[in-house]
Amino acid sequence: MSSTTAPTPAAADSGALRVLVALSVAHLLNDVLQALIPALYPLIKDTFALSFAQIGLITFTYQLTASVLQPLVGAFTDRRPLPQSLAGGMVFTLVGLVLFARATQYSTLVVAAGLTGTGSAIFHPEASRLARLASGGRHGFAQALFQVGGNLGSSIGPLFIALIVAPRGQAHLLWSTVLALGAIVLLVRLGDWYRQHLNDVRRRSPAAALRPPPGPLPRGRVALVLGVLGVLILSKYFYLAAMTSYYTFYLIARFGVSVPAAQVYLFVFLFAVAAGTIIGGPVGDRIGRRKVIWASILGVAPFTLALPYTGLAGTVALSVVIGVVLASAFSAILVYAQELLPGRVGFVAGLFFGLAFGMAGIGSALLGRLADLTNIEYVFRVAGYLPLLGLLAVCLPDLRHEAAPGA
Secondary structure: OOOOOOOOHHHHHHHHHHHHHHHHHHHHHHHHHHHHHHHOHHHHHHHHOOOHHHHHHHHHHHHHHHHHHHHHHHHHHHHOOOOOHHHHHHHHHHHHHHHHHHOOOHHHHHHHHHHHHHHHHHHHHHHHHHHHHOOOOOHHHHHHHHHHHHHHHHHHHHHHHHHHHOOOOHHHHHHHHHHHHHHHHHHHHHHHHHHHHHHHHHHHOHHHHHOOOOOOOOHHHHHHHHHHHHHHHHHHHHHHHHHHHHHHHHHHHHHOOOHHHHHHHHHHHHHHHHHHHHHHHHHHHHHOHHHHHHHHHHHOHHHHHHHHHOOHHHHHHHHHHHHHHHHHHHHHHHHHHHHHOOOOHHHHHHHHHHHHHHHHHHHHHHHHHHHHHOOHHHHHHHHOOHHHHHHHHHHOOOHHHOOOOOO
8 A cells, every 4th residue: 555645635725825925925026126127227327427327228128128038939929838947047137236235337237237137037937837736726816925025025126225225335235136036946946846747637637737727708709808917017117117216306306304214215115015015916816907907006096196286295195005005916917918818927027027016117208217317306297198008998798708710
């Protein structure tokens, strides 16, 4: 008699939850490192005498590299998953950060941004697939838990700069390599679980693993809905580009706060983004993703429109509300799109993470140019209107009530 027994459902759920938590921690470490780039801007702007347009080009390079590569990585790994590519992507990020720390020329900063963007492009599609594999059917919850790690990491990045790098100089960014090495170790372990899980799925049902289920909508309508989702991503990430790249400059210019204080206020906003992320996924599982998308994108407009006309305390308070409400959209949009295109998890994750990075990069470059032509306060008055594009959410069908063609 064999002594091997199958795990109970409770044990399997517990193991999958541990994987999701570990994956969220890995996402936290990844996005701490990615967030160091915009948090460095006030320091490198003075060190290298950069214009706002040059700052925007650094972000554009980072975001464009990620946005172009992510759908390609996702489409490839839909056909041939690469579990250890998770750790491989972190190696690119590590090299990029070392270059940032040692840079003496503007061109080196741009190359470093491209390398960190490549690391992000490799990490996100496969990590999103792993989150779905470990979800146990709670796709919104799993995606939100994965995302909240990233958003928490994004909020910690400015604190790292404010407490460690800004007082001591650019070279102290090398301390971030400790986090990168820790992330590589964790991602190797997660890659092992991922590979074993894929092997188990293939042994149980090799044919099903290769045959995606039918989608809920005809192909032409799928393209239309994806276009609407793309516009909603544009509105969300153009506004987030204004906040992540230029909020510190806005606070310094309008209220005269110090650079460390501005970094702390940016942390407050980014922490609110993390809180909103964990709310959006489970709520979408319960009430439907379409309602979450509608409420998140359009619902934030009154607050973004009011922000440029309030004092410092009001600005910080509104930034918290904006972060919570706006952030709840992304996990809902991503899972909605994965339900729209079943069996294309990697491609969808790569496409929408890529769109997010790309729109943030384009938005940062355009808003930086606008700031050079006008002033940073004008940028925030204009950006406040972007969430009104959320009206397009009315075009999204409720996928729970749609039948697949021929079903």
